[in-house]
Amino acid sequence: MTPKTLYDKIWDAHVVHEAKDDTCLIYIDRHLVHEVTSPQAFEGLRLAGRKVRAPEKTIAVPDHNVPTTSDRSNPEKMTEDSAIQVAELDKNAKEFGIHYYPVTDIRQGIVHIVGPEQGWTLPGMTVVCGDSHTATHGAFGALAHGIGTSEVEHVLATQTLIQKKSKNMKVEITGKLPPNVTAKDITLSVIGKIGTAGGTGYVIEYCGEAIEDLSMEGRMTVCNMAIEGGARAGLIAPDKKTFDYVKGRPHAPKGFQWEAALSWWKTLYSDKTAKWDKVVTLIADNIAPVVTWGTSPEDVLPITETVPGPDNFKGAKADAARRSLKYMGLTPGTKLSEIEIDTVFIGSCTNGRIEDLRAAAKILKGRKIREGLRAMVVPGSGLVREQAEVEGLADIFKKAGFEWRLAGCSMCLAMNPDQLRPGERCAATSNRNFEGRQGRGGRTHLMSPAMAAAAAIAGKLTDVREMS
Amino acid sequence: MQKFETLTGVAAPMSLVNIDTDMIIPKQFLKTIKRSGLGKNLFDELRYTENGEENPDFVLNQKKYRNSKILVVGENFGCGSSREHAPWALLDFGIRCVISISFADIFYNNCFKNGILPIELPQEIVNVLMQETQKGSNAQITIELENQMITTSDGTCFSFDIDSFKKHCLLNGLDDVGLTMEKAASIDNFERQSKIERPWV
Ligand code: SF4
Numbered sequence: 001m002t003p004k005t006l007y008d009k010i011w012d013a014h015v016v017h018e019a020k021d022d023t024c025l026i027y028i029d030r031h032l033v034h035e036v037t038s039p040q041a042f043e044g045l046r047l048a049g050r051k052v053r054a055p056e057k058t059i060a061v062p063d064h065n066v067p068t069t070s071d072r073s074n075p076e077k078m079t080e081d082s083a084i085q086v087a088e089l090d091k092n093a094k095e096f097g098i099h100y101y102p103v104t105d106i107r108q109g110i111v112h113i114v115g116p117e118q119g120w121t122l123p124g125m126t127v128v129c130g131d132s133h134t135a136t137h138g139a140f141g142a143l144a145h146g147i148g149t150s151e152v153e154h155v156l157a158t159q160t161l162i163q164k165k166s167k168n169m170k171v172e173i174t175g176k177l178p179p180n181v182t183a184k185d186i187t188l189s190v191i192g193k194i195g196t197a198g199g200t201g202y203v204i205e206y207c208g209e210a211i212e213d214l215s216m217e218g219r220m221t222v223c224n225m226a227i228e229g230g231a232r233a234g235l236i237a238p239d240k241k242t243f244d245y246v247k248g249r250p251h252a253p254k255g256f257q258w259e260a261a262l263s264w265w266k267t268l269y270s271d272k273t274a275k276w277d278k279v280v281t282l283i284a285d286n287i288a289p290v291v292t293w294g295t296s297p298e299d300v301l302p303i304t305e306t307v308p309g310p311d312n313f314k315g316a317k318a319d320a321a322r323r324s325l326k327y328m329g330l331t332p333g334t335k336l337s338e339i340e341i342d343t344v345f346i347g348s349c350t351n352g353r354i355e356d357l358r359a360a361a362k363i364l365k366g367r368k369i370r371e372g373l374r375a376m377v378v379p380g381s382g383l384v385r386e387q388a389e390v391e392g393l394a395d396i397f398k399k400a401g402f403e404w405r406l407a408g409c410s411m412c413l414a415m416n417p418d419q420l421r422p423g424e425r426c427a428a429t430s431n432r433n434f435e436g437r438q439g440r441g442g443r444t445h446l447m448s449p450a451m452a453a454a455a456a457i458a459g460k461l462t463d464v465r466e467m468s
Numbered sequence: 469m470q471k472f473e474t475l476t477g478v479a480a481p482m483s484l485v486n487i488d489t490d491m492i493i494p495k496q497f498l499k500t501i502k503r504s505g506l507g508k509n510l511f512d513e514l515r516y517t518e519n520g521e522e523n524p525d526f527v528l529n530q531k532k533y534r535n536s537k538i539l540v541v542g543e544n545f546g547c548g549s550s551r552e553h554a555p556w557a558l559l560d561f562g563i564r565c566v567i568s569i570s571f572a573d574i575f576y577n578n579c580f581k582n583g584i585l586p587i588e589l590p591q592e593i594v595n596v597l598m599q600e601t602q603k604g605s606n607a608q609i610t611i612e613l614e615n616q617m618i619t620t621s622d623g624t625c626f627s628f629d630i631d632s633f634k635k636h637c638l639l640n641g642l643d644d645v646g647l648t649m650e651k652a653a654s655i656d657n658f659e660r661q662s663k664i665e666r667p668w669v
Contacts, residue, residue: 013666016658017651023633025651027658029669037551039501048645053655057669065499081499088501125669132550132574146574148552149503150581150644158648160655164631196486197544197570230547232573253668261668296486316485316542323484413549415495422518434490434548436513 003271005168006237007203010143010268014126016160025160029125030142032111033060033098033152035089036415037130041153042092051096053159058098059120062086063110064415066103068378068405073104082416096156109381109407112136112349116220117381119249123238123265128155133349133431134233135226139219140246141238141268143203146227166232167277169202170270173210175284180465182359183218184351184429184448186210186282187225188290192300194280199231202278205270206236210284216245217355224350225431228297237269291336291461292433292446294324299433303451303463307334327435328443329423336461339445343426344375344456345438346402346449348412351429352380354387356449360429361393363453363467369401370459376403376418378410400456414439427455470583471641475564476610477537480527481601487541488548489575493557506553507560528561532604538565538611540597546575555582565611567618569594580634583641585613587628596624613639 004012017025031054038060045052052058065082066072075083086103093100101108107118112133115121121137127144128134130152137144147161155161171190190206191198204226211222219236226234243262246252253261288302299321301308307325309332310318325332330339346352346360357379369375377397379385385407388394394404411418412430420426420442429452433444445461454464497509515526522529528536539558545568546554555578558566565585579586589597600607600620607621613635618626637644648655662669 017654019633021632023631025648025654027655027662036498040503040552043501044645050645079499085499085501122668124666130550130552132548146550148550148555148574148578148581150552150578154645154648157645158652158655159659160648160651162633162644162648196547197572200544200570200573230544230572257668261666264666296488316483319483320485320542413495415498432488432490432548434488436494437490440494440513440518 003273003275005270005274005276006141006205006235006268007143007168010124010126011165013124022164024163024165026126026163028128028155028159028161029057030115030120030127031058031155032115032127032129032134033058034064034111034131035062035085036064037149038092038152039085039088040149041156042096044153045156050157052098052156055097057159058156059115060089060093060098061101061108061111061114062089062103064409064413066408067416068408068410068418070406072406106382106386109384110349110352110409112224113352113380113384116140117249117383119246119252122246122252122261123242124268128161132227133224136220136224136349138223138226138234139216139236140242141235143233143235145233166203167201169199169204169231169278169280170276171204171206172208172279172281173206173284174208174281175210176213177210177284177287180450180468181287181289182448182450183214183221185287185290187222188292188297188300188446189282189287190280191225191229191297192290193282194229196228196296196298197230199226199229202231203233203235204229204231206234211236212239215355216241217353220353221350225297228431238265289448289451289464291451293328293330293336294321295327295433295435296324297431297433297446299324301336303336303461305336307332307336309333337463338460340460341425341427341445341455342373343420343424344369344373344452345411345426345428345430346376346452347378347380347410348430349380350431351449352378352384354384356429357384357388357393360449360453361396363450363464364400364457365396367400367457369456373456373459375401375456376405376411378405379407381407411438413437427452427461469581469641469643472564472583472585472613472638474610474612475537476608478533478535478605478607479538479540479597479601479609480533480536481598482527482539482541483598485542486544486547489546489551489554490548492546492554493551498551498553503556504560506557507562510557510561535562537562538567538609539563540594540601541566541568543569545571547572550574552578552581555579555584559584567594567597580638581644583638585611585638589626589628593626
């Protein structure tokens with residue numbers, strides 16, 4: 001038999017039809033839906049008189065628009081158009097009979113956190129969502145990627161997608177991570193190395209000792225940002241940690257079905273002699289806590305470095321750097337650890353899971369954030385929030401001076417009221433530092449939860465290794 | 469979906485690399501439940517000042533580019549979010565073709581679902597076309613999808629590659645969902661088989 005990569009194996013198990021020109025119809029096992037990219041798709045179904053083909057494989061949760069303050073179930077707390085989108089999702093979920101987690105449900109949260117938490121995401125599945133960070137689910141060895149609204153409609157109607165196969169890229173992280181270096185530092189460092197278009201046309205499989213050592217939460221952080229490297233999806237081969245995480249979740253298989261699933265899941269790895277179209281290797285020991293300085297996730301450097309100048313780049317990248325520096329209000333040569341901030345955001349589908357909150361709380365314990373700083377923690381789901389309360393993390397955050405919010409996307413993309421004002425500078429655990437992402441004129445520095453906590457204490461970007 | 473056969477129009481340059489979907493259409497405009505009406509907010513934060521006035525420096529605000537139908541852009545155009553609002557906004561403004569060295573994957577796919585043709589070309593040719601855009605409204609570029617040809621105002625021709633299935637759908641304005649529905653029997657079969665092999669799904 002020809003040796004296969006993990007991606008090849010999952011792909012092959014889902015081909016419904018293959019045309020002569022290699023265009024395939026791929027079966028979709030799970031479809032996750034949120035309020036922003038779905039209304040037009042449901043409307044399309046309605047206009048054509050179509051149904052949702054597999055409502056039992058479809059889940060919906062509002063997350064992008066929802067306020068994260070305690071009074072949020074009052075629709076008046078949302079702008080009119082946000083409230084309309086959430087109400088539409090409500091209506092569509094009911095009308096088409098799909099699983100739904102409204103804001104009043106403790107299981108509500110960011111769609112990419114809810115899916116794995118509820119056991120909807122399983123190894124070897126194909127998972128799609130009208131959201132680019134669907135790559136997150138690749139941490140389970142599921143082929144997961146973002147789609148546009150027309151494709152959302154296509155999946156709702158047919159439970160399939162028209163696709164051509166991507167190429168295989170292996171990203172190996174060898175050895176062990178140094179202390180205080182996290183999954184976020186790995187994923188940002190990979191993007192720094194390959195660039196935001198480095199993965200275009202590929203599905204990335206992350207592997208190596210440092211990846212195996214990560215918890216499921218950490219693996220989700222790594223895969224989450226595969227899209228920031230341009231890849232269609234990120235994957236990590238499932239192992240005992242994956243199976244342990246999945247076992248017992250509400251929608252995970254049980255009994256003899258569990259045994260059957262497990263025996264298939266154990267075959268899901270890349271064969272030793274599988275062929276890769278591209279291989280990238282990073283040595284874990286050389287990875288440091290990193291931060292971004294510009295307006296692209298590839299603008300990333302270890303915290304010990306200084307802000308680069310346009311001369312460090314060539315051609316169009318030099319122009320982009322000039323523009324970034326102007327937007328970010330930074331002078332080349334400034335030490336990254338001297339950049340003062342006024343906002344801290346801990347949350348998002350990249351870093352809004354329990355382990356992320358634990359890592360931040362560990363740094364914050366017994367400390368206070370810098371006076372005048374606005375800092376908020378937005379747990380990724382109601383269940384993460386509850387768990388953090390049980391573990392006493394919420395108290396640590398509150399005592400340190402953080403606002404303790406309800407679950408949602410919040411200031412990751414600022415579609416709800418949580419936004420930066422022009423010129424405000426934020427240490428953020430989210431995934432995009434694009435111009436205006438967290439609010440018009442707002443300036444974003446991406447980093448790990450521990451680094452964001454350290455920044456909150458110091459009031460400036462800080463090397464967490466000096467604080468722990 | 470609108471068919472794409474031949475397009476002739478002014479091309480506007482945007483040489484910046486990594487123009488992301490947040491730049492193409494910022495999130496405050498994603499709250500709509502419609503596909504139309506986004507053209508006025510295309511490139512909103514580049515196009516308007518904070519007071520909502522037009523920024524005279526922005527290319528599409530300049531008289532000669534106001535009616536552009538084509539954009540020639542820097543590499544990795546459309547990176548970032550999966551929002552189809554990005555092609556919707558381009559289309560609503562009147563852009564039917566975007567030319568670049570490279571596009572982000574999801575954006576590229578989304579264009580085809582909306583009758584927009586994204587064309588990938590090597591750096592040298594993009595550079596020539598970028599030069600061509602400097603002629604402003606004097607430069608009408610023509611794009612013929614059937615024979616995969618771009619012709620500049622002085623008659624220079626460049627051919628481009630495109631996936632045959634995507635080309636077929638675009639030329640005929642075909643709706644994917646309808647096409648896939650015709651394969652319902654294959655989907656039924658797959659589901660039956662999968663119930664046996666992966667009953668837990
Ligand atoms: S947390 Fe941010 S990146 Fe994740 S789904 Fe929400 S908006 Fe998108």
